[in-house]
Amino acid sequence: MILVKGLCKGGRVDEVVEVLGQMREKLCKPEVFAYTAMVRVLVGGGGNVDMCLRVWDEMRRDRVELDGMAYGTLVMGAIYGSLVEAFVADGKVGVACDLLKDLIDSGYRADLAIYNSLVKGLCNLKQVDKAWKLFEVTVQDGLEPDFATVNPMLVCFAGLKRMDDFCTLLLQMKNLGFSILDDLSGFFSFMVGKDDRIMLALEVLEELKVKGYCSVPIYNILMEALHKIGEIKGPSSIPSIAAYCSLVKGLCKIGEIDAAMMLIRDCLANVTSGPLEFKYTLTIIRLCRSNNVEKVIDVINEMMQVGCPPDDIIYSAVISGMCKHGTLEEARKVFSSMRARKLLTEANLIVYDDKLVDHMKKKTADLVLSGLKFFGLESKLKAKGCRLLPA
Numbered sequence: 001m002i003l004v005k006g007l008c009k010g011g012r013v014d015e016v017v018e019v020l021g022q023m024r025e026k027l028c029k030p031e032v033f034a035y036t037a038m039v040r041v042l043v044g045g046g047g048n049v050d051m052c053l054r055v056w057d058e059m060r061r062d063r064v065e066l067d068g069m070a071y072g073t074l075v076m077g078a079i080y081g082s083l084v085e086a087f088v089a090d091g092k093v094g095v096a097c098d099l100l101k102d103l104i105d106s107g108y109r110a111d112l113a114i115y116n117s118l119v120k121g122l123c124n125l126k127q128v129d130k131a132w133k134l135f136e137v138t139v140q141d142g143l144e145p146d147f148a149t150v151n152p153m154l155v156c157f158a159g160l161k162r163m164d165d166f167c168t169l170l171l172q173m174k175n176l177g178f179s180i181l182d183d184l185s186g187f188f189s190f191m192v193g194k195d196d197r198i199m200l201a202l203e204v205l206e207e208l209k210v211k212g213y214c215s216v217p218i219y220n221i222l223m224e225a226l227h228k229i230g231e232i233k234g235p236s237s238i239p240s241i242a243a244y245c246s247l248v249k250g251l252c253k254i255g256e257i258d259a260a261m262m263l264i265r266d267c268l269a270n271v272t273s274g275p276l277e278f279k280y281t282l283t284i285i286r287l288c289r290s291n292n293v294e295k296v297i298d299v300i301n302e303m304m305q306v307g308c309p310p311d312d313i314i315y316s317a318v319i320s321g322m323c324k325h326g327t328l329e330e331a332r333k334v335f336s337s338m339r340a341r342k343l344l345t346e347a348n349l350i351v352y353d354d355k356l357v358d359h360m361k362k363k364t365a366d367l368v369l370s371g372l373k374f375f376g377l378e379s380k381l382k383a384k385g386c387r388l389l390p391a
Contacts, residue, residue: 084114088121096121112143123152126160132169139176147183154187158200163207170213181215184208188218192225201225202246209250216256219247223263241271248278252312255355257320260313261285276308281317288321293333296321300338310343315352323360331356 087096096118103110115138122131131153138145150173157166174180191201201222208214226243244267251260264281268274280303287295296318300310315335322331335352338344344352 081111081114081117085117088117091121091124093118093121093125093127109141112138112145112149115143115145116148119149120152123156126156128153128156128160128162128165131156145176147178147186150178150183151187151190155190158191158204163204166204166207167211167213180213181218184213185215185217185221188221192221198222198225199243202243205250206246209253214250214254216251216254216259219251219256219259222247241267241275244271244278245275249312252316255358257316257355257359260316261320264313276306277303277311277313280308281313284314284317285321285324288318288330289325291326291330293330293337296334297337300334310338316355319352319356319359323356323363328356328360 084096084099087093087099100110100114100118103114115134119131119134122128122134135145135149135153138149150169153169154166157163157169170180170184173183188201188205191197191204205214205218205222222243226247244263248260248263248267251257251263261281264278268278268282280299283299284296287299300314303310303314315338318331318334322328322334332353335344335349335356339346339349
């Protein structure tokens with residue numbers, strides 16, 4: 001019985017049927033309690049009606065009658081679940097909520113799929129507070145809410161500009177064991193699925209960056225969406241330029257400097273008149289090839305004169321250029337010059353120096369790995385059991 005229940009939980013209905021057949025062959029025909037347990041496991045695991053019907057056919061083959069509770073759980077769960085989903089799809093969320101109340105009053109336990117349908121329906125009507133209450137019910141009932149439960153609420157909070165509630169929900173999700181950054185990637189993937197939500201997604205990211213909720217996959221999602229906007233609205237689209245700026249600043253902030261520089265090049269290649277700051281960025285990187293610190297400082301002075309003071313992007317350009325073409329000390333000379341002119345605080349000087357060291361380590365590691373590959377040593381080291389190399 002333990003084996004059969006385990007197979008049911010895993011959704012392996014063909015193997016369940018095979019085990020039941022073996023039981024019959026050994027004159028150990030499954031009885032009512034076995035089928036009752038199977039039905040309850042299947043329904044409790046999300047209400048897989050097709051699997052329940054397969055088990056149901058096996059039960060009829062053995063001429064066994066299920067007890068009333070198991071029968072009711074199967075039929076009522078399937079019927080109410082289908083009705084709730086249908087009413088929500090038709091916009092009749094109030095009727096669907098009444099069905100939930102009727103199901104509970106009848107002594108049955110609604111499954112997560114029913115709650116997910118209702119949460120989605122309520123959020124479509126912007127009744128997110130009611131949806132949040134249902135979410136809390138799923139937590140209290142031990143139904144283990146998932147991304148499908150919370151995503152409509154996140155989308156609704158974002159659309160209503162209720163970012164405090166958005167972040168409160170994220171905190172609650174974290175306490176429940178959700179993988180926040182993975183689920184936020186799913187959220188942003190959903191948001192950029194429609195062009196009219198892309199700018200809203202960028203606004204949400206601006207809010208989340210402050211609280212540390214950002215990752216490279218999230219930026220990649222938005223960069224792909226940015227290309228989509230460019231294809232539809234044209235290369236001179238102002239929203240596209242604003243989006244590029246937002247993404248580049250975010251990447252620089254979290255230390256993904258190579259990705260930021262690549263995005264700057266991509267922007268200047270795809271827009272008619274890119275941001276002046278981006279053009280200065282590429283100029284600084286080119287000057288780093290000559291290892292001439294004074295020329296880099298001259299460019300930054302020029303930026304100041306035209307009202308474009310250096311920020312994360314420009315300092316990241318110095319880090320990128322000097323790590324690729326110069327040295328740590330040359331980059332530090334630039335930062336020291338900016339500190340002497342009070343363009344950098346002591347605290348920011350330390351931050352950029354840490355970023356400089358980290359980026360140089362990455363570049364050095366990349367060079368070592370490239371050398372190992374070039375001389376055919378990577379495979380030999382892996383064959384000898386080296387675990388430091390990437391798979």
